[in-house]
Amino acid sequence: MAYSDKVLDHYNHPRNVGALDKSREDVGTGVVGAPECGDVMKLQIQVEGDRIVDAKFKTFGCGSAIASSSLATEWLKGKTLEEAGTIRNTEIVQELSLPPVKIHCSVLAEDAIKAAIADFRKKQEEHRSAATRSA
Amino acid sequence: MKLPIYLDHQATTPMDPRVLEAMLPYFTEVFGNAASRSHAFGWKAEQAVEQARGEVAALIGASDKEIVFTSGSTEAINLAIKGVAEMYASKGKHLVTSLAEHKAVLDTLKHLEKLGYEVTYLKPDRSARISPEQVAAVLRPDTILATFMWANNEVGTLNPIRELGALCKQRGVLFFSDATQAAGKVPVDVEKDGVDLLCLSGHKMYGPKGVGALYVRRKNPRVRLTAQIDGGGHERGMRSGTLNVPGIVGLGKACDLARLELDQESRRLRELCEHMQKRIEKELGYVQLNGHPSERLPGNLNLSFHFVEGESLLMGISDVAVSSGSACTSASLEPSHVLRAMDVGEDLAHSSIRFGIGRFTTRAEVDYAVDSLVKAVKRLREMSPLYELAQEGVDLKTIQWQSGH
Numbered sequence: 001m002a003y004s005d006k007v008l009d010h011y012n013h014p015r016n017v018g019a020l021d022k023s024r025e026d027v028g029t030g031v032v033g034a035p036e037c038g039d040v041m042k043l044q045i046q047v048e049g050d051r052i053v054d055a056k057f058k059t060f061g062c063g064s065a066i067a068s069s070s071l072a073t074e075w076l077k078g079k080t081l082e083e084a085g086t087i088r089n090t091e092i093v094q095e096l097s098l099p100p101v102k103i104h105c106s107v108l109a110e111d112a113i114k115a116a117i118a119d120f121r122k123k124q125e126e127h128r129s130a131a132t133r134s135a
Numbered sequence: 136m137k138l139p140i141y142l143d144h145q146a147t148t149p150m151d152p153r154v155l156e157a158m159l160p161y162f163t164e165v166f167g168n169a170a171s172r173s174h175a176f177g178w179k180a181e182q183a184v185e186q187a188r189g190e191v192a193a194l195i196g197a198s199d200k201e202i203v204f205t206s207g208s209t210e211a212i213n214l215a216i217k218g219v220a221e222m223y224a225s226k227g228k229h230l231v232t233s234l235a236e237h238k239a240v241l242d243t244l245k246h247l248e249k250l251g252y253e254v255t256y257l258k259p260d261r262s263a264r265i266s267p268e269q270v271a272a273v274l275r276p277d278t279i280l281a282t283f284m285w286a287n288n289e290v291g292t293l294n295p296i297r298e299l300g301a302l303c304k305q306r307g308v309l310f311f312s313d314a315t316q317a318a319g320k321v322p323v324d325v326e327k328d329g330v331d332l333l334c335l336s337g338h339k340m341y342g343p344k345g346v347g348a349l350y351v352r353r354k355n356p357r358v359r360l361t362a363q364i365d366g367g368g369h370e371r372g373m374r375s376g377t378l379n380v381p382g383i384v385g386l387g388k389a390c391d392l393a394r395l396e397l398d399q400e401s402r403r404l405r406e407l408c409e410h411m412q413k414r415i416e417k418e419l420g421y422v423q424l425n426g427h428p429s430e431r432l433p434g435n436l437n438l439s440f441h442f443v444e445g446e447s448l449l450m451g452i453s454d455v456a457v458s459s460g461s462a463c464t465s466a467s468l469e470p471s472h473v474l475r476a477m478d479v480g481e482d483l484a485h486s487s488i489r490f491g492i493g494r495f496t497t498r499a500e501v502d503y504a505v506d507s508l509v510k511a512v513k514r515l516r517e518m519s520p521l522y523e524l525a526q527e528g529v530d531l532k533t534i535q536w537q538s539g540h
Binding site for chain 1: 485
């Protein structure tokens with residue numbers, strides 16, 4: 001299979017590989033996929049106010065899955081949570097010129113973004129209710 | 136060293152220059168139709184075909200008249216299985232095989248099932264082997280054919296052919312072995328090994344593509360086949376169609392070279408493979424060998440690299456040509472059916488790479504491949520969430536994965 005130049009670029013020079021401390025309250029973590037399916041993506045965001053100030057990923061998967069998650073972290077940085085929630089897999093497909101058999105990689109990246117945002121919001125929720133209880 | 140390096144010799148092999156040289160005259164000067172009985176052009180072509188028939192027969196311990204030339208192994212497999220099924224239908228309609236066979240065998244059997252035949256698919260052990268005991272337990276009075284490959288194309292495992300052959304003979308069941316990967320690589324003797332039908336292919340043994348052969352036993356017992364291609368009655372009526380004379384000459388030469396060099400070459404390939412495996416295991420942890428540790432094809436090494444997906448690994452070693460059992464590399468998006476049948480585990484099937492070392496592979500090429508592989512695996516593990524979890528001491532099997540794919 002021939003890969004697009006952008007997929008190759010992200011594969012060879014992935015942006016934002018790494019991990020943020022998942023126990024921190026300002027960090028949201030999303031892990032999607034399964035090893036049996038050949039794809040697992042872990043995507044993390046660090047949030048200040050409602051703006052994403054940092055994003056990191058680690059991916060087990062094919063080159064297109066690595067590229068999709070790398071691109072996602074690039075796009076997430078600097079966006080508000082609301083803006084981040086509007087990122088669609090079709091935009092990833094278009095940006096990376098993914099062939100039809102690789103569309104699921106972009107779906108997984110969108111799922112990972114949503115999961116990270118949901119995790120962050122859940123933490124905030126828990127923090128607020130804990131604060132209310134202790135008050 | 137010339138890049139890229141070809142380490143995919145179970146897919147196909149380059150033609151040996153000595154084979155090409157033997158073939159060349161038969162494209163131009165000696166172009167006759169081997170079936171033309173009325174002139175020297177035909178006689179010369181026929182003579183060349185008969186010499187090649189002898190060379191193929193000699194490689195597998197058969198006699199000349201037991202060799203039927205085909206367009207390759209797939210056609211030979213179709214002829215063997217469908218030909219036996221059709222010829223012996225009045226005796227029974229049951230066939231036995233293994234889940235680790237090549238698709239050419241499995242899909243041919245699927246076709247027969249649609250026609251009312253019954254097929255038992257035996258599950259191989261974790262090394263992809265079938266045991267005679269397993270087969271003995273499923274043979275029935277109406278079983279007409281057992282078909283088990285000599286060497287597995289993905290993991291290189293050798294089946295216990297001689298034991299399987301003896302069992303089939305004792306139970307009066309015909310035994311067909313797909314020896315596409317084995318012929319010319321390991322000793323094959325249809326008499327001692329008790330095989331009734333066997334196929335081989337030119338391009339897997341440094342011969343040309345588009346030519347192969349089917350061995351059909353003529354004595355004890357005499358095997359009869361219903362032809363699947365009708366026409367001029369070539370190949371004793373078993374396979375009509377004008378003979379591919381240059382291809383057949385090439386196949387004969389390839390068999391001859393393989394036979395003469397088999398001992399020396401298989402020793403060299405085993406050593407290279409062992410060297411490769413040792414180096415990889417020394418430089419990387421979490422590596423699993425797929426297939427049998429000793430009963431395997433010389434030159435084949437199938438490894439799973441934990442926490443790394445196969446296709447991404449192929450991208451990382453782009454100047455080394457290998458193949459992967461990962462779903463992502465197949466058109467069907469299904470991981471290898473062989474690794475699944477072996478219960479390797481879906482995750483490790485996605486992480487498998489098949490290295491196929493061949494006649495012209497050098498030690499320097501193997502070392503280059505290992506260097507580039509080790510580098511890629513380390514890099515990909517650094518970006519693998521599974522590796523991170525394993526480093527934290529989490530057992531991946533205990534995690535509930537969220538998955539819709």
